[in-house]
Amino acid sequence: MNLLKGTVAGLAMTVGLAASAQAAELSGTLKIFSDMSNPAPRAVIEQLAADFDALHPDLTVELTVIDREAYKTQIRNFLTANAPDVANWYAANRMRPYVSAGLFEDVSDLWQEPEIAENLASTKGAMTLDGQQWGVPYTYYQWGVYYREDIYKELGLEEPKDWEGFKSNCQKILDSGRKCFTIGSKFLWTAGGWFDYLNMRTNGYDFHMALTNGEIPWTDDRVRATFAHWRELIDMGAFIDNHQSYSWQEALPFMVNGEAAAYLMGNFAVAPLREAGLTDEQLDFYQFPAINPDVELAEDAPTDTFHIPSGAQNKEAAREFLRYVVSADVQTDINGGDKLGQLPVNSASSVDDDEMLNQGFEMLSSNSPGGIAQFFDRDAPAEMASVAMEGFQEFMVFPDNLDDILNRLEKTRQRAY
Amino acid sequence: MSDRLMPQSERAPSWIRRNRQAMAPFLFLLPGVLFFLFYVIFPVIQSFNLSFYRWDGLGEPVYVGLENYTELMDDRAFEVSLWNNFKWLFLYLLAIPAGLAIALFLNQNVIGIRLYKSLFFFPFVISQVVVGLVFSWFYDPSFGLLNQILGFFGFGTLNVLGDPTLVTYGIIAAGLWPQTAYCMILYLTGLNAVDPEQVEAARLDGAKGLRMLWYVIIPQLRPATFIAFVVTIIGALRSFDLISIMTNGGPFGSSRVLSFYMFEKALSEYGFRMGYGAAIAVVLFLIMLLFIGYFLWSMYQEEKGGR
Structure with missing residues (x-):
């Protein structure tokens, strides 16, 4: 641990030297409000703040960590009333309310700098609204199917490459007395993940984006095709029963106990699965297979971000902090397996040597030609997302209500955009 | 002088x-x-x-007249919430007779009665959040006590909190647990004030059992009943915490009540439709106003009678 800290400090020093060479020494106070309240992310932001503080002797860094869920509502108050210099948030449409209210600082100038422009190109789109950039990403993670390798081996199954394989695998798993997929849809968004993938595989990335942007009616036949695929799985009994009563964490034991063979989830599910006792031999990952061979594969990879509120006092220091966070070495460090355990946003960084991260990095960098989506509730505006995800949950329990659900979503679409 | x-x-x-x-x-x-x-x-x-504006809490409010209310008219989620509110109002009143029954049962002098009384009062002392958690474990479809019992008698599993038709009743049952205790304590104090001479006189006249209860005891408990009614109605209308803890309004919004729906629309993660939330709040306020009006009126009558 000490050795590690030494290396980190060393890294920080080199980065700092490079940075201070170009910028005048920073002074004053840098106030950071962060939603990185879970244990691992908390350690990361505390370390970032401390290292940045050490780099700039005249600058005092004040860090406030706020509970991740509470942050989502508090951000409105502090952005208008008592703005910090740096704040966490999410990419894509989730930024929209603050961007349109003029509460986020336009940081397009940072994105002009070659260091950022070249290395962060892959996430530029997610940070862009109205042609400007409004923040920088610091981490992202892949979504995909995490499955019980040992159960697949026991039943002689391969990672599926197409929809037929996906379903025939599932049938064999069902025949062995297990469920194919665990899911906890109590808080709705997990069902949004299923919709994202089914829709992107059925109709492609561009259609999906147009749909979440409100350009396509929900009663469209292509949307129905997506739900028809979903229904095939539901009718097979692929999902665990009573999923509407569980949170995503409460759905984990089904997979740990071997009652369900797989979980469509973000990479953050890996840590609790490993903690629950699953070894690397038992746990593996595959990309959601193609459904319609004519559409290019596209993935969900939600990006978490840093922004400068427009009411910030020390914008110069804030910009320097953003540069610091996205720099290659810091990215490698904070996204390492012992820290965030996710993917670095800087293409000059290296990915931690972890089975899941490697597969995820490989998938996102070379096998996602269609595009990279954020996630349903980040791509669609809040009002549409909440009504739609509620509809998805209802559909998963009562697939016969589909017409009614789609009409409701369509009504919301006509009002929300 | x-x-x-x-x-x-x-x-x-x-x-x-x-x-x-x-x-x-x-x-x-x-x-x-x-x-x-x-x-x-x-x-x-x-x-x-x-409630006459469209406002996201950040930008400039836009005046939209009655648009929020017309939208409420054909908003199914609102309709469901409204009905659930009435279910709550009606079924929550069961706490009053249940509380009276327990109070009558506990109103006796045996050794350790204070302990029994406090045990019965216990659910009201613990936080609603704890009550919600305990009941959601009780209802849990895979390991909950309810389904263990049902299984023991050979019935299939029942996912109370996942079934849109049962969920509201399930939460109301959880709410009745502490509310009954509250009504019980009100009646216990009320029973202390019952005039023993009247009971004696009634007994001489040959009244006992239910007749005694109905004609002699309950009329004397009128003040306690009134307070129990008031706190139960208020309790039913602010049934927010249990819903939030047990189902978060789900499955697909079928356990929401107006206060929860207002919170979701105005203040939750996906909300921030302040005007729409305010319109829901206004409807809730009007419902409350009916009861508040009744309470004030009946208190006024009492005051007049007392003079």
């Missing part, structure tokens, strides 16, 4: 001095009235006003 002379001794008695008697009550009321105006009346007016 000297009092009457006092004003004459001062040449120009000030207005305040002359009206001291009449002013005093208003002066004493003033702080309370100011707080009430500022923290209750003013926000109520503000909500009414806000």
Whole structure:
């Protein structure tokens, strides 16, 4: 641990030297409000703040960590009333309310700098609204199917490459007395993940984006095709029963106990699965297979971000902090397996040597030609997302209500955009 | 005598001095009235006003007239919430007879009765959040006690909190647990005040059992019943925490009540439709106003009778 800290400090020093060479020494106070309240992310932001503080002797860094869920509502108050210099948030449409209210600082100038422009190109789109950039990403993670390798081996199954394989695998798993997929849809968004993938595989990335942007009616036949695929799985009994009563964490034991063979989830599910006792031999990952061979594969990879509120006092220091966070070495460090355990946003960084991260990095960098989506509730505006995800949950329990659900979503679409 | 002379001794008695008697009550009321105006009346007016706007809490509010209300008219989620509110109001009242029954049962002198009373009162002392958690474990479809019991008798599993038709009743049952305890304590104190001579007299006249209860005891418990009614109605209308803990409004919004729906629309992660939320709040306020009006009226009647 000490050795590690030494290396980190060393890294920080080199980065700092490079940075201070170009910028005048920073002074004053840098106030950071962060939603990185879970244990691992908390350690990361505390370390970032401390290292940045050490780099700039005249600058005092004040860090406030706020509970991740509470942050989502508090951000409105502090952005208008008592703005910090740096704040966490999410990419894509989730930024929209603050961007349109003029509460986020336009940081397009940072994105002009070659260091950022070249290395962060892959996430530029997610940070862009109205042609400007409004923040920088610091981490992202892949979504995909995490499955019980040992159960697949026991039943002689391969990672599926197409929809037929996906379903025939599932049938064999069902025949062995297990469920194919665990899911906890109590808080709705997990069902949004299923919709994202089914829709992107059925109709492609561009259609999906147009749909979440409100350009396509929900009663469209292509949307129905997506739900028809979903229904095939539901009718097979692929999902665990009573999923509407569980949170995503409460759905984990089904997979740990071997009652369900797989979980469509973000990479953050890996840590609790490993903690629950699953070894690397038992746990593996595959990309959601193609459904319609004519559409290019596209993935969900939600990006978490840093922004400068427009009411910030020390914008110069804030910009320097953003540069610091996205720099290659810091990215490698904070996204390492012992820290965030996710993917670095800087293409000059290296990915931690972890089975899941490697597969995820490989998938996102070379096998996602269609595009990279954020996630349903980040791509669609809040009002549409909440009504739609509620509809998805209802559909998963009562697939016969589909017409009614789609009409409701369509009504919301006509009002929300 | 000297009092009457006092004003004459001062040449120009000030207005305040002359009206001291009449002013005093208003002066004493003033702080309370100011707080009430500022923290209750003013926000109520503000909500009414806000319900005519479209506002996301950040930008400029846009006046939309009655648009929020017309949208409420054909919003199914609103309809479901409204019905659930009525279910809550109606079924929550079961706490009153249940509380009375337990109070009558506990109103006796045996060794350790204080302990039993406190045990029965216990659910009201613990937080609603804990009550919600305990009941969601009780209802849990895979390991919950309810399904263990059902399984023991050979019935299939019942996912109370995942079934849109059962969920509201399931949560109300959880809410009744502490509320019954509350009504019980009200009745226990009420039973202390029952006049033993009247009971004696009734007994001499040959009344016992239910007749005694109905004609002698319950009329004397009227004040307790009134308070129990008031707190139960209020409890039913603020049934927010249990819903939030047990189902978060789900499955697919079928356990929401108006207060929860308002919170979701105005203040939750996907909300921030302040105007729409305010419109829901106004409807909730009007429902409450019916009851508040009734309570005030009946208290006024009582006061008049007491004079």
